[in-house]
Amino acid sequence: MSFVSMKKLALLLALMLLVPYGWAKEAAPVAEDPEIERRMIALSEDLRCLVCQNESLAGSRADFANDLRREIREQMHANKSDKEIVDFLVARYGDFVLYRPPVKPSTMFLWFGPFIFLLIGAVLLVVYLKRRRNQIEEPMLSEQQRQQAESLLKESKGNNA
Amino acid sequence: MTRFLLPLAAFIVLVAFLLIGLNLNPRQVPSPLIGKPAPEFRLEQLHESEKMLTSKDNLGKVWLLNVWASWCVSCREEHPVLVELAKSGIVPVYGLNYKDERDLALQWLRQFGDPYTASARDPEGRTGIDYGVYGVPETYVIDKNGVIRYKQIGPVTVEALETKILPLVKELQG
Numbered sequence: 008m009s010f011v012s013m014k015k016l017a018l019l020l021a022l023m024l025l026v027p028y029g030w031a032k033e034a035a036p037v038a039e040d041p042e043i044e045r046r047m048i049a050l051s052e053d054l055r056c057l058v059c060q061n062e063s064l065a066g067s068r069a070d071f072a073n074d075l076r077r078e079i080r081e082q083m084h085a086n087k088s089d090k091e092i093v094d095f096l097v098a099r100y101g102d103f104v105l106y107r108p109p110v111k112p113s114t115m116f117l118w119f120g121p122f123i124f125l126l127i128g129a130v131l132l133v134v135y136l137k138r139r140r141n142q143i144e145e146p147m148l149s150e151q152q153r154q155q156a157e158s159l160l161k162e163s164k165g166n167n168a
Numbered sequence: 169m170t171r172f173l174l175p176l177a178a179f180i181v182l183v184a185f186l187l188i189g190l191n192l193n194p195r196q197v198p199s200p201l202i203g204k205p206a207p208e209f210r211l212e213q214l215h216e217s218e219k220m221l222t223s224k225d226n227l228g229k230v231w232l233l234n235v236w237a238s239w240c241v242s243c244r245e246e247h248p249v250l251v252e253l254a255k256s257g258i259v260p261v262y263g264l265n266y267k268d269e270r271d272l273a274l275q276w277l278r279q280f281g282d283p284y285t286a287s288a289r290d291p292e293g294r295t296g297i298d299y300g301v302y303g304v305p306e307t308y309v310i311d312k313n314g315v316i317r318y319k320q321i322g323p324v325t326v327e328a329l330e331t332k333i334l335p336l337v338k339e340l341q342g
Contacts, residue, residue, distance in 0.1 A: 057302035060194055070267070071302055074293050099300035101200040 043083045050089050051076060053106050054096065063106065199300055199319045206233070206310050207298035211288035214265050214273055221262065221288040223314065230340045232261045232333075233308040234284070234324070235296065237268040238276035240304040246323035247280050253329065254283035259337045263287030266296050266304055309333060311340045 051064035051072075058069040064076060075096070082092050096104050108114045148156065201207075206223050213219045234250060236243045254261050263284035265273045270289065277284075290296055299308065309318040318336055320328055 057197060074297065078294075078297055098200060099297060100302065101197055101300075103197045 040084075043080060046083055046089070047076060047079050050092065051079060054093075055104050055106055057100060057104065195303060196321055197302075199316075199321075201300055201316050202319060204316060206308065206314050206316050207295070209288065209290075209295040209298065211264075211290055211295060214263070214270065214277075214287035214289050217270075217289075219286075221286050226260070226262070226310070227314050228312050230259055230312060230337055231310050232259055232337075233264055233299075233310060234261055235264045235266050235299070235301050235304050235306045235308075236287075237266045237304050238272040239268065240266075242323045243305045244280065246305055246325070247283070249324050249326055249329060250283040251281045253324075254285075258334065259341075260285045264295060264299075265289050266301060267291060267293045307333075309336055309340070 048065045052066075054064040054075075056062045056064050056067035056069055056072040056075075058071040059067050062069075062072070064072050064079075079092055082095065087095075093105070102108045102114070108117065110118050208223045210220055210222045213221050232253075250261055253259070261283050263286070265287045268289070268291065270291075273287070273289075277287075288295070293301070299306075303321060305323055307320040307324050308316050309320075311317050317340060318332065320333065324333065
């Protein structure tokens with residue numbers, strides 16, 4: 008290999024080493040402030056996108072979610088607390104926007120319904136097991152069978168010793 | 169016999185719950201804004217950009233605020249109903265042109281007719297957020313004191329107009 012082509016190869020390698028940095032620049036975070044972006048994503052993960060209702064605001068690509076993320080970002084820039092921002096959204100879109108709805112009379116069944124069903128299930132299970140125990144009869148041995156069993160037990164004890 | 173009745177009853181209850189669940193529309197999210205003052209806005213008008221439309225312009229009147237856009241397919245569906253309503257003169261209809269481009273919006277109104285006394289432009293959807301808009305079209309009935317009394321999510325149908333909106337408007341106009 009000639010000296011020139013070695014030089015070329017070295018240059019090529021050096022350029023290849025730079026490639027990741029080139030990419031890194033291009034994939035710079037969308038928001039200027041990564042701290043706010045992190046906070047915004049953490050908050051919007053617990054919020055529902057009302058257009059595509061099974062997606063969170065953080066994960067949705069709907070235009071609506073985009074607008075709300077922008078709104079959240081702006082309010083964070085304006086030093087609003089997470090609670091203030093959530094209250095802002097609830098005032099407009101209702102509790103439905105929250106993936107974790109607050110405990111209040113209208114959501115009681117949602118929160119405690121599963122435990123009621125668990126309780127009903129447990130009671131039914133206990134009742135069923137108790138009834139079944141009563142149904143099973145103790146096996147009755149005749150005198151002859153008892154003696155036979157005793158002698159067999161003795162025999163096996165003798166063998167073990 | 170009874171050992172089958174209980175599971176059967178439980179199954180029927182389950183089916184009933186599922187049927188109710190299937191028939192609920194998950195898009196009909198009750199708006200927390202009902203009974204609250206309509207959020208304030210001050211926006212450029214669609215036709216005459218130098219004029220403003222504000223939420224206070226209609227104090228003392230019952231009015232409808234219809235959120236629409238030229239890109240919204242269901243808006244076409246409800247549009248003839250709104251045009252008829254506007255012709256009847258029962259209640260003024262104002263438009264909120266949501267996240268739209270001015271030229272396209274104007275062209276759309278030329279094509280399908282313009283039922284709006286005036287339309288306000290909300291190109292970035294900020295007023296839309298204040299009104300809790302998440303699916304265009306949406307229509308708000310606002311009373312004389314500027315309080316939102318009803319929200320129609322999705323297109324205004326003849327049925328919704330006759331059974332809900334018009335009776336409410338008449339009652340509010342009192």
